[in-house]
Amino acid sequence: MLAIRLPEEIKARLETLAKRTGRSKTFYAREAILQHLDDLEDLYLAERAVKRIQAKEQTAGLDEVEARLGLAD
Template identity: 45%
Template sequence: MPTSIRLTPEIEERLNFLAAQTGRSKAFYLREIIERGLDDMEDYFLAADVLERVRKGKEKSTPPTEIKKDPALED
């Protein structure tokens, strides 16, 4: 899926330099950055969303002491 993004001149210059020095394409590095960073972004933003719902009382959380008492979770 083709996608376009705007980069700051500084980031574009760094990306151009990296591609020129290594002989790889800029698209290669952009894919690598996205693939390696997507897990972290999902973890962060999805967790932040849950935390906001808990703070607003829209989602319930279970204290760790209660989770430990659940027999279904024992090994």
């Protein structure tokens, strides 16, 4: 079970969409989450990587990663 608080404007739009299409609000909330979860995860990982680079943590270049994975030519 997941409870989500939405701004009134978004809630009204969701209700209107659900009524017009005969689908439930839950259907559209689920669809939105499924479609955007990958993007949100990618964004989070990218932000973490930027912070590591800015903190001068040890990073590896493409050549080094390829070599570690046995992908180097």
